[in-house]
Amino acid sequence: xxxxxxxxxxxxxxxxxxxxxxxxxxxxxxxxxxxxxxxxxxxxxxxxxxxxxxxxxxxxxxxxxxxxxxxxxxxxxxxxxxxxxxxxxxxxxxxxxxxxxxxxxxxxxxxxxxxxxxxxxxxxxxxxxxxxxxxxxxxxxxxxxxxxxxxxxxxxxxxxxxxxxxxxxxxxxxxxxxxxxxxxxxxxxxxxxxxxxxxxxxxxxxxxxxxxxxxxxxxxxxxxxxxxxxxxxxxxxxxxxxxxxxxxxxxxxxxxxxx
Amino acid sequence: xxxxxxxxxxxxxxxxxxxxxxxxxxxxxxxxxxxxxxxxxxxxxxxxxxxxxxxxxxxxxxxxxxxxxxxxxxxxxxxxxxxxxxxxxxxxxxxxxxxxxxxxxxxxxxxxxxxxxxxxxxxxxxxxxxxxxxxxxxxxxxxxxxxxxxxxxxxxxxxxxxxxxxxxxxxxxxxxxxxxxxxxxxxxxxxxxxxxxxxxxxxxxxxxxxxxxxxxxxxxxxxxxxxxxxxxxxxxxxxxxxxxxxxxxxxxxxxxxxx
Numbered sequence: 001x002x003x004x005x006x007x008x009x010x011x012x013x014x015x016x017x018x019x020x021x022x023x024x025x026x027x028x029x030x031x032x033x034x035x036x037x038x039x040x041x042x043x044x045x046x047x048x049x050x051x052x053x054x055x056x057x058x059x060x061x062x063x064x065x066x067x068x069x070x071x072x073x074x075x076x077x078x079x080x081x082x083x084x085x086x087x088x089x090x091x092x093x094x095x096x097x098x099x100x101x102x103x104x105x106x107x108x109x110x111x112x113x114x115x116x117x118x119x120x121x122x123x124x125x126x127x128x129x130x131x132x133x134x135x136x137x138x139x140x141x142x143x144x145x146x147x148x149x150x151x152x153x154x155x156x157x158x159x160x161x162x163x164x165x166x167x168x169x170x171x172x173x174x175x176x177x178x179x180x181x182x183x184x185x186x187x188x189x190x191x192x193x194x195x196x197x198x199x200x201x202x203x204x205x206x207x208x209x210x211x212x213x214x215x216x217x218x219x220x221x222x223x224x225x226x227x228x229x230x231x232x233x234x235x236x237x238x239x240x241x242x243x244x245x246x247x248x249x250x251x252x253x254x255x256x257x258x259x
Numbered sequence: 260x261x262x263x264x265x266x267x268x269x270x271x272x273x274x275x276x277x278x279x280x281x282x283x284x285x286x287x288x289x290x291x292x293x294x295x296x297x298x299x300x301x302x303x304x305x306x307x308x309x310x311x312x313x314x315x316x317x318x319x320x321x322x323x324x325x326x327x328x329x330x331x332x333x334x335x336x337x338x339x340x341x342x343x344x345x346x347x348x349x350x351x352x353x354x355x356x357x358x359x360x361x362x363x364x365x366x367x368x369x370x371x372x373x374x375x376x377x378x379x380x381x382x383x384x385x386x387x388x389x390x391x392x393x394x395x396x397x398x399x400x401x402x403x404x405x406x407x408x409x410x411x412x413x414x415x416x417x418x419x420x421x422x423x424x425x426x427x428x429x430x431x432x433x434x435x436x437x438x439x440x441x442x443x444x445x446x447x448x449x450x451x452x453x454x455x456x457x458x459x460x461x462x463x464x465x466x467x468x469x470x471x472x473x474x475x476x477x478x479x480x481x482x483x484x485x486x487x488x489x490x491x492x493x494x495x496x497x498x499x500x501x502x503x504x505x506x507x508x509x510x511x512x513x514x515x516x517x518x
Binding site for chain 1: 301302303304305306307308309311318319322326346347348349350354355356358359360361378380381382383384385401405406
């Protein structure tokens with residue numbers, strides 16, 4: 001099964017600590033060796049680093065870990081191919097533009113017999129069920145809210161959350177559908193079988209990675225106002241209280257806290 | 260003025276040699292210090308590396324130069340900001356999906372008084388005239404050929420070229436509109452004020468960079484069947500015959516040759 005990692009913050013934060021443990025799962029401490037990717041929002045802009053090579057041995061992964069990008073919303077994914085061959089076009093996260101903003105999406109699980117409606121505006125480039133599902137959501141959103149962007153989040157907030165939840169519930173009937181989704185402000189996390197999160201805020205403490213011999217003292221690198229939510233398939237640290245998301249729930253994170 | 264670099268080949272080729280000279284222009288041998296980016300097609304997949312930092316001092320640029328990605332179509336851009344502030348969302352190349360394939364676009368020049376039609380399907384995320392122009396082209400293409408992808412290039416070839424030429428001609432009336440555009444197969448190059456290209460094929464010879472003290476013997480790294488077209492704002496080598504594109508012309512490259 002693939003691995004997901006997400007971060008949502010109230011101040012631009014680097015994800016180097018979490019990523020260090022997470023990347024070990026791509027071929028070293030776990031078997032997810034069919035590529036990996038990470039996408040960062042920086043303002044309205046978005047950078048995705050994608051690699052069809054195993055994360056644990058990827059020069060690109062090393063580069064990203066050493067080049068701390070500060071971001072409010074990050075999604076990373078390590079792939080264990082189940083639908084669609086290993087290849088760049090099948091590497092998560094997927095990125096599309098809707099309403100003049102980028103959306104990013106990564107999925108963990110397999111949907112059985114999923115056939116997205118043909119001929120729509122957003123179409124999958126690769127052959128994963130995941131990208132097709134992401135396109136279906138965007139097609140639904142732009143049909144329901146054609147002028148979404150014009151209302152500057154007005155339609156968005158409740159309406160989009162409703163549609164995301166309905167889509168998540170519909171597709172979960174076909175199989176495991178754990179996902180992370182972000183529009184650059186909010187981060188949506190859906191647990192179908194396995195997903196946990198932690199909200200870090202003052203007073204910050206030390207955290208110790210499970211997959212790597214590394215500890216960080218967050219009190220030394222934060223201010224009392226900082227809030228950071230980290231969401232992952234499985235907890236990344238062994239000395240903090242992670243919250244397991246109940247199956248069937250879409251959690252929405254904004255400004256580093258679950259809303 | 261910005262700098263453009265494109266490559267179109269018949270076998271996956273790395274762009275390291277051309278990029279080495281090109282990147283010197285981003286703050287060292289020229290003044291284009293407001294960010295840079297490069298996008299590679301690999302099969303149907305696409306990777307864009309974007310950096311709002313000057314190319315000549317960018318760790319990401321160093322990384323890309325040392326990590327040779329083999330690609331049939333590449334577009335790179337070094338930015339001198341004229342419309343829209345320096346920032347990731349205004350960094351070329353821009354990427355969108357149309358008909359289930361990625362399209363990439365980079366522009367050199369400034370359009371005066373350009374106001375794209377509002378409310379359309381593709382919308383700019385940043386504030387450059389370039390991204391807005393790219394969105395206008397994609398909106399035009401998907402309105403004229405709503406099922407483009409279904410016909411597997413059938414509508415595409417002639418119809419798309421016609422639309423690209425009409426759009427290029429229309430927008431050129433507003434200012435300098437040199438651009439490179441690719442759908443992963445073809446690379447379109449439009450010269451409005453400055454653009455040159457070279458087609459390399461057997462018998463391959465040595466080439467020497469203008470901007471960097473580097474020479475490569477292509478005969479040692481190619482096979483007789485290889486064909487590589489390189490397109491750039493200004494010639495990158497001083498011992499080869501570059502062809503200057505006439506103003507107002509859209510050149511189409513496919514399989515490493517101009518068609």
